[in-house]
Amino acid sequence: xxxxxxxxxxxxxxxxxxxRNYYAYRSQWLMFASGFFEPFFYLxxxxxxxxHLVGALPVGGRSVSYATFVAPGMLATxxxxxxxxxxxxxxxxxxxxxxxxxxxxxxxxxxxDVALGEVWWALxxxxxxxxxxxxxxxxxxxxxxxxxxxxxxxAVLTSLAFTCVGLAGCTYVRSWQDFDxxxxxxxxxxxxxxxxxxxTLYPQWLGAIVSVSxxxxxxxxxxxxxxxxxxxxxLGRAGYLVALGLAGLWLAARRFRAILTP
Amino acid sequence: MTAxxxxxxxxxxxxxxxxxxxxxAVRGVDFTIARGESFGFLGPNGAGKTSTMRMVSAVSQPSAxxxxxxxxxxxxxxxxxxxxxxxVPQDDxxxxxxxxxxxxxxxxxxxxxxxxxxxxxTDELLDFARLTERADSKVDDLSGGMKRRLTxxxxxxxxxxxxxxxxxxxxxxPQARHLLWERLYRLKREGVTLIITTHxxxxxxxxxxxxxxxxxxxxxxxxxxxxLIEHHSSREVLELRFGTDAHAAMHDVLAxxxxxxxxxxxxxxxxxxxxxxALRTVHAAGITPLSALVRRSSLExxxxxxxxxxxxx
Ligand SMILES: Nc1ncnc2c1ncn2[C@@H]1O[C@H](COP(=O)(O)OP(=O)(O)OP(=O)(O)O)[C@@H](O)[C@H]1O
Ligand SMILES: [Mg+2]
Numbered sequence: 001x002x003x004x005x006x007x008x009x010x011x012x013x014x015x016x017x018x019x020r021n022y023y024a025y026r027s028q029w030l031m032f033a034s035g036f037f038e039p040f041f042y043l044x045x046x047x048x049x050x051x052h053l054v055g056a057l058p059v060g061g062r063s064v065s066y067a068t069f070v071a072p073g074m075l076a077t078x079x080x081x082x083x084x085x086x087x088x089x090x091x092x093x094x095x096x097x098x099x100x101x102x103x104x105x106x107x108x109x110x111x112x113d114v115a116l117g118e119v120w121w122a123l124x125x126x127x128x129x130x131x132x133x134x135x136x137x138x139x140x141x142x143x144x145x146x147x148x149x150x151x152x153x154x155a156v157l158t159s160l161a162f163t164c165v166g167l168a169g170c171t172y173v174r175s176w177q178d179f180d181x182x183x184x185x186x187x188x189x190x191x192x193x194x195x196x197x198x199x200t201l202y203p204q205w206l207g208a209i210v211s212v213s214x215x216x217x218x219x220x221x222x223x224x225x226x227x228x229x230x231x232x233x234x235l236g237r238a239g240y241l242v243a244l245g246l247a248g249l250w251l252a253a254r255r256f257r258a259i260l261t262p
Numbered sequence: 263m264t265a266x267x268x269x270x271x272x273x274x275x276x277x278x279x280x281x282x283x284x285x286x287a288v289r290g291v292d293f294t295i296a297r298g299e300s301f302g303f304l305g306p307n308g309a310g311k312t313s314t315m316r317m318v319s320a321v322s323q324p325s326a327x328x329x330x331x332x333x334x335x336x337x338x339x340x341x342x343x344x345x346x347x348x349x350v351p352q353d354d355x356x357x358x359x360x361x362x363x364x365x366x367x368x369x370x371x372x373x374x375x376x377x378x379x380x381x382x383x384t385d386e387l388l389d390f391a392r393l394t395e396r397a398d399s400k401v402d403d404l405s406g407g408m409k410r411r412l413t414x415x416x417x418x419x420x421x422x423x424x425x426x427x428x429x430x431x432x433x434x435x436p437q438a439r440h441l442l443w444e445r446l447y448r449l450k451r452e453g454v455t456l457i458i459t460t461h462x463x464x465x466x467x468x469x470x471x472x473x474x475x476x477x478x479x480x481x482x483x484x485x486x487x488x489x490l491i492e493h494h495s496s497r498e499v500l501e502l503r504f505g506t507d508a509h510a511a512m513h514d515v516l517a518x519x520x521x522x523x524x525x526x527x528x529x530x531x532x533x534x535x536x537x538x539x540a541l542r543t544v545h546a547a548g549i550t551p552l553s554a555l556v557r558r559s560s561l562e563x564x565x566x567x568x569x570x571x572x573x574x575x
Pocket of ligand 2: 311312313352428
């Protein structure tokens, strides 16, 4: 018997799902490579473009350039978008269109292995893209502190939260039309989560609502890490993302089981 | 696990039930399958064959009753049981994102087989499925029958002790069907247990040592094909055709001339001991069919008798 990764959840066999996805993507290297260009686009367009128009902004006690402010937010957004692709679009196709998982489940793999395997895959991609993003930040001079390296695990944690929630969400998608709902959720998250500007600009009540947004929590966490300004609140933010991830994964496995082995 | 009589039992179900919500698809079935046996499930559409097979494959959980596969409880030892089984599902769930070759290789990886071993096995299985030339094609580009062959080849990659085939030959051309039969005979000789569902009676008679007929989620008959025919049908069948709309009216007219009369849309079946004899008495009674045919009883007749339906409906 393969050793358990978590008590009663998934096994080492979940890595075969990672392997499967690797084979599936090998022929789609262009799509794979596009993930590396994304940070350049974000950082160039928003960072450099707006940097000259927008003055310095306060982060923690310090005042930083707009590019330095916005880069961690873009990193968080990029992690969210990657997670949406890897946890909603692709798994939906495998779950309900191509019935890939039906075949997988007649092998020793379990439903929990399938869910966990998709998470490994999404996190690996996120880690790769986040690394390239952080290198870009450093090269473009948007990083002000060596602590910026901590953005790497921070971005992976962001991906974990969104991937697991996305996996649960993908089980509710009935057809391609439903993907409009996904956009309906991610677009406002992207626009209003303090990724472009500090949420202190909002009225207090709106700020309170936005602080529930996982993208806001992720952006705030990454901003703290990128500038090396740590506070206890960041532990809370990280805890929030972990909790969201675990809850999402639990629900995803339950839903996968109900759908795949009724 | 050995049971009474020293037979090696690979699958045993007692009062096995499968419910989907309030609907009971399998309503308490019992069966015992010995190692090396080829065992068939027959039954009309919706009888519960696939639901039963999915439980035996340790994929879907029984709702009630007991099930033991290789002496193990599938609720607890699912991965281990599945590792020793090969499954050909009713719908080929092939990997559209992978090539033909990778469909087999990756499937083998799920069983933790080393890549080196898999390369060799895949070559052999591609050859068996006559897909060697299409090894690098996308699955989407294959014909329906080719996909079916690939699904069958894939199920053999882990050298299963038990092979579960849900309508394996649906969509296969005669040559491919006979290639599969040949392979199944060979596997059987090697001691592999076969569990098969099919809507083709000739296939069931050819392949199955023993079979059950399911209807409405229950088992309505069980036995070897010949036993079932002897037990549930007469020795011979006289098939008569009349004008198209005359059939329904013929039942009462023909009833005195046979043990049992079955009226089908296109013909009337008379179950009799001696077909030629019966035909003479029919003629003597002044009944003149457009055509007449005498044949031996087959499983199809058993099926018709037990379920009131023709097999391919
Ligand atoms: N996931 C499901 N949810 C609800 N009902 C189901 C489900 N799967 C099967 N059923 C129902 O259970 C019954 C038995 O289905 P099953 O697929 O086992 O039949 P079958 O004997 O394999 O038929 P066929 O010859 O058409 O393949 C059918 O009435 C079917 O509608
Ligand atoms: Mg079926």
